[in-house]
Amino acid sequence: MPLLPAHAPAVPLREVVRTFWPYAAPRQRWMVLALVLAAIAPALAWCEIWLFKVVVDDVLVPRDFAAFLPVAAAYVVLTVAQGLLGGAERMLGTWLSQHFLVDLRRALLSHLGRLPLDFFSRSTVGDLLSRVSGDVAAIEAFLVTGTTRALTQVLELVVFTAALFWIEPTLALVSLAVAPLFWTTSRWFSTRMRDVSRERQRRSGSITTAVERTLGTMPLVQAYDRMDAEVDRYGVEADAKLRAEMSSSRLRSWYVPVVDLIELMGALVVIGLGAWMLSQGRLTVGELLAFLTFLSRLYGPVRGLGSSLTAAYSAAAGAERVIELLRQAPLPPDRPGAVTLTRVTGDVALDRVGYTYPGAGRPALADVTLRVRPGELVAVVGESGAGKSTLARLLTRSVDPTVGRVTLDGHDLRDVTRASLRAQTAVVLQETLLHDGTVHDNIAFGLPGADDAAIERAARLADAHTFVADLPDGYLTQVGDRGRRLSGGQAQRIAIARALLRDAPVLLLDEPTAGLDAGSADRVTAPLRRLVRGRATLMISHDLSVTRHATRIVVLDSGRVVETGTHDELLDARGHYARLWALSHPDGAAHREGVPA
Numbered sequence: 001m002p003l004l005p006a007h008a009p010a011v012p013l014r015e016v017v018r019t020f021w022p023y024a025a026p027r028q029r030w031m032v033l034a035l036v037l038a039a040i041a042p043a044l045a046w047c048e049i050w051l052f053k054v055v056v057d058d059v060l061v062p063r064d065f066a067a068f069l070p071v072a073a074a075y076v077v078l079t080v081a082q083g084l085l086g087g088a089e090r091m092l093g094t095w096l097s098q099h100f101l102v103d104l105r106r107a108l109l110s111h112l113g114r115l116p117l118d119f120f121s122r123s124t125v126g127d128l129l130s131r132v133s134g135d136v137a138a139i140e141a142f143l144v145t146g147t148t149r150a151l152t153q154v155l156e157l158v159v160f161t162a163a164l165f166w167i168e169p170t171l172a173l174v175s176l177a178v179a180p181l182f183w184t185t186s187r188w189f190s191t192r193m194r195d196v197s198r199e200r201q202r203r204s205g206s207i208t209t210a211v212e213r214t215l216g217t218m219p220l221v222q223a224y225d226r227m228d229a230e231v232d233r234y235g236v237e238a239d240a241k242l243r244a245e246m247s248s249s250r251l252r253s254w255y256v257p258v259v260d261l262i263e264l265m266g267a268l269v270v271i272g273l274g275a276w277m278l279s280q281g282r283l284t285v286g287e288l289l290a291f292l293t294f295l296s297r298l299y300g301p302v303r304g305l306g307s308s309l310t311a312a313y314s315a316a317a318g319a320e321r322v323i324e325l326l327r328q329a330p331l332p333p334d335r336p337g338a339v340t341l342t343r344v345t346g347d348v349a350l351d352r353v354g355y356t357y358p359g360a361g362r363p364a365l366a367d368v369t370l371r372v373r374p375g376e377l378v379a380v381v382g383e384s385g386a387g388k389s390t391l392a393r394l395l396t397r398s399v400d401p402t403v404g405r406v407t408l409d410g411h412d413l414r415d416v417t418r419a420s421l422r423a424q425t426a427v428v429l430q431e432t433l434l435h436d437g438t439v440h441d442n443i444a445f446g447l448p449g450a451d452d453a454a455i456e457r458a459a460r461l462a463d464a465h466t467f468v469a470d471l472p473d474g475y476l477t478q479v480g481d482r483g484r485r486l487s488g489g490q491a492q493r494i495a496i497a498r499a500l501l502r503d504a505p506v507l508l509l510d511e512p513t514a515g516l517d518a519g520s521a522d523r524v525t526a527p528l529r530r531l532v533r534g535r536a537t538l539m540i541s542h543d544l545s546v547t548r549h550a551t552r553i554v555v556l557d558s559g560r561v562v563e564t565g566t567h568d569e570l571l572d573a574r575g576h577y578a579r580l581w582a583l584s585h586p587d588g589a590a591h592r593e594g595v596p597a
Contacts, residue, residue, distance in 0.1 A: 013312060016319040016323075020319065027096055030096060031144075037089045041082070041089070041155075042155045042159040043159065044078060044085065046160070053284075054067075055068070057285065059071065097140050108131075111325065115328055116329075116399065126210065131321045131322055134318065135319070138319070142316075156300070167283075171274055174269060174270060175270045175298075181262045199244045199247070200241070200244040200245060200248055207234070210233055267299075270295055274291060332397075334416075334418055338417045339416045346373075346408075346506045346535055346536035347373055348372040348406075348538065350391075351369055352403065353365055354367060355390055357390075363559055365559045366559045368560070370554055374535065376536060376551040377539060377551050378538050379554070381542070381555055382557055382580075389510070394406050395508055396425060396427065397413055408424065424505055425507070426499035428499050428508070429495070432494075437478065438478055439459075439477050439494060443458055443494060443498050456475070458500040462493045463493055507532060508540075509528070509537065509540065509541070555575075565577075
């Protein structure tokens, strides 16, 4: 899979606002308060500048010190008011922005949790992390922080423009002549910045992916001495990100001096005309200085609005990638009136089930019928691509059948809530997935809220208690990312303890001994015997030595059931199963004991 994700489909700004405004709307009253505070700031700034005019005309020019004390007191009051206002505005702005980030990221993570598993097989973790972190932050910078900032700039434009016309209308008209140049320049640069921002956001995801992949496979990288190659791969992505950043920097480098030149031209014209008006007695020194100060403060919001437009396009680039995730179709929702299962006996049945993955040319499963009763262990075997993993996904409703139905105690799984179905099911996965937490936390993951006694009892049944007790901190020992501080057999016994703690009537074993050496597999055999006892168990495995003592063995080939029977019956039939057995046991003997029903 290439590191670089494809470009997300372009979306207009109005769709960005329509999509993400609901995450800000619950606090819109506080946003109104933030806007009110933002509206007060230009008025205080106007008062401060006008006091400067008073100092010049009423204190400095006439050299009347008596007028200074009230002006100084007014300055102190204004400074305190601006400080309090600015502090309140910053606190409220931070509160609003952080709540928006938390709500949007929670919603995005929740959506990702409802997506089909095949979506994650097509995606890279690094790119998804980049979208959840950097792209969401860009949306917040535009929609929440940017909205307040833009309103403040608009109000400053209104207040300072009114002040200019109040002081001298003719000079105000001349000074505003450069405003269209500001806007046109900002618009020109902003439209070019959007494409650059999209590429920059995309490259950020590819860099995160490169680092995540290297760190995630470090044992393999070191074993094959491939670190230099991994660094070179990162360098390719980093160089591409560098080029995107340089493109952005070049645009910004031109934008700043061009805008500065426009501002300087306008200021020089105003100073020249203002000096002439001063010589004609049409302006006082204080009025001219106040006018120039208002003008300098006016160019700031004009420039800021241009920057806000650039930020909006940058946010749109991030929003496109987030919207692309939100448009991914989630798992089928629970039907209206879906049944919430309580404790079931564990009678699982598939009735002429077929399933075809979206876009696939042929079905992954076709006309599959089988039944697993409480206390039975049914093993499903077959070559890679036979449909075994799809069968497992049907039982947990990660997918729903295209045709036929899957039932639990007679209930069609599509007619029960997904949450209550999964509460009746314990799973031991092919890849032993452990969280980067303690042994205690990883076992308790199977039943949140379980007490220490229940967790230890599950560990003892899984033959894990002895090695856990020998760990430096016992059950509080950190297992590391994906349980890498434990051996494969130890991690699998923790996974078995997690399933035992759940004590569910339906058990799904997906390659429970995959990746384990013979010794480690033997150590998990006894815990597996205890785990399957009394439950409806479906085991998927390539290891026929593990499945040979199953109650019944189902052989899949190209998505269809081609054989069913016990181990001995299938060997006597000399069909698919016998051929698979011969390939895995050329000497005709099992290498280790299986898991009896």
